[in-house]
Structure formats: structure tokens, C-alpha cells
Amino acid sequence: MSALTELYQEIERCQDCELAKHRNRVVPGEGPEETNLLFIGEAPGWHEDQQGRPFVGPAGQFLDKLLASIGLKRDQVYIGNVIKCRPPGNRDPLPGEIQTCSKWLNRQIELIRPKMIVTLGRYSMARYFPNQSISKVHGKARKQDNVVYYAMYHPAAALHQASLRKVIEADMLKIPQILAQAEKLTDTEAEPQQLSLF
Ligand code: URA
Numbered sequence: 001m002s003a004l005t006e007l008y009q010e011i012e013r014c015q016d017c018e019l020a021k022h023r024n025r026v027v028p029g030e031g032p033e034e035t036n037l038l039f040i041g042e043a044p045g046w047h048e049d050q051q052g053r054p055f056v057g058p059a060g061q062f063l064d065k066l067l068a069s070i071g072l073k074r075d076q077v078y079i080g081n082v083i084k085c086r087p088p089g090n091r092d093p094l095p096g097e098i099q100t101c102s103k104w105l106n107r108q109i110e111l112i113r114p115k116m117i118v119t120l121g122r123y124s125m126a127r128y129f130p131n132q133s134i135s136k137v138h139g140k141a142r143k144q145d146n147v148v149y150y151a152m153y154h155p156a157a158a159l160h161q162a163s164l165r166k167v168i169e170a171d172m173l174k175i176p177q178i179l180a181q182a183e184k185l186t187d188t189e190a191e192p193q194q195l196s197l198f
Helices: 003-012 046-051 058-069 095-112 122-128 155-160 164-173 175-184
Strands: 037-041 078-081 116-120 141-144 147-152
Touching: 003 095, 037 095, 037 122, 058 155, 058 164, 078 095, 116 122, 116 175, 122 147, 147 164, 147 175, 155 164, 164 175
Parallel strands: 037 078, 037 116, 116 147
Antiparallel strands: 141 147
């Protein structure tokens, strides 16, 4: 059994916050352990809670199209969420839930060791672009410890606000070039720790 599969089993047993009482299925995340590109969404919605898989509802269908626009299929990238269980009524995750759940995403990232992490929406952006606003940082990348972090609006934003669709599509189209740069970063290179935007 792979380390990632073992981790999923642990996540599925998690009872560390109130969300465990309301969930139908845990949604640990999915994708290959060997990939350089990892996407982080917010939290499972109704469809994800039914299926135990991330981004399988309308936002996920748009994400699949966005991936196709850069020649990728979803099984070539890793897709996870900040929160592994659906908040009741699709409410926003609470700070305590994000804090409690962060250990799982941290362990996923440690196992996968992606070269580029794309944040989808405000909650995953906040992990790597603290105190920033998504309207300012979307479409920008920063590099830290040989990983490139890239912020995008959440795909669901385009479903609620049609004007964001083109913004999200344009931000997605920048990924291949940034990923190619990220893949050239080596572990041995001495990297400055400060924020640096491409
Ligand atoms: N929205 C998210 O942020 N994650 C999902 O898995 C589905 C919708």
C-alpha cells in the first residue's frame, strides 16, 4: 500500500472536529503521488461529500475544462482541499477547522513534494499568501524553498460571477510556463526566502 493510501485511511478515520459528525464521506484528495503540480481548493461541497472525491460537481467540471486548456487531464495532477469534510450547508470553513485539518494537507504535500502549488480561492491562498487579497495576487507566483506558489480564483467564482471566467481562464494559461520554471529549481540551490513574484 502506498504511503498516500495509508494516509487516506488515517484521514478517513479522523474525528478531530465537528465536521466529522455531519459528513457523508471524507474527501481526502486524489491524484498521483508522482506529480509536480498540486491544486488546493477549499472544502468538499454536496457532490464531493456524496462521492468522496474532490471537485466532482459544477466547479469541478469547470476545473477539468481549465486543465484541458493547458493539455492536462485531472489524473495527471494532484487535487486536494484545505478541509477534508463538507461544512454543513456549504458554509465557509471556520478558522479552528482549517487549523485542525491542516495537518492532513501538510502530510499530503510532504509525500507528493510538488514543484508548484496552485491555490484555488481565498482559503488555500491564505496558507501561502497571508494577509493578501485574491484580487491582487491572483495570476501571480511566489517562490519559497524551491516550491512555486501560484494563486487563482476558485473555479466556482466563475459560476457565480461570469466576469471572472476570463480572468480564471487567463490565469490557468500561465501555469505551463511557470511550472517549467518551477521544475528547473533544484533542492541544492540556495534560495532567498523572501516573497518574489515572477
Ligand atoms: N470546491 C472546493 O473547494 N473543493 C471541492 O472539492 C469542490 C468544490
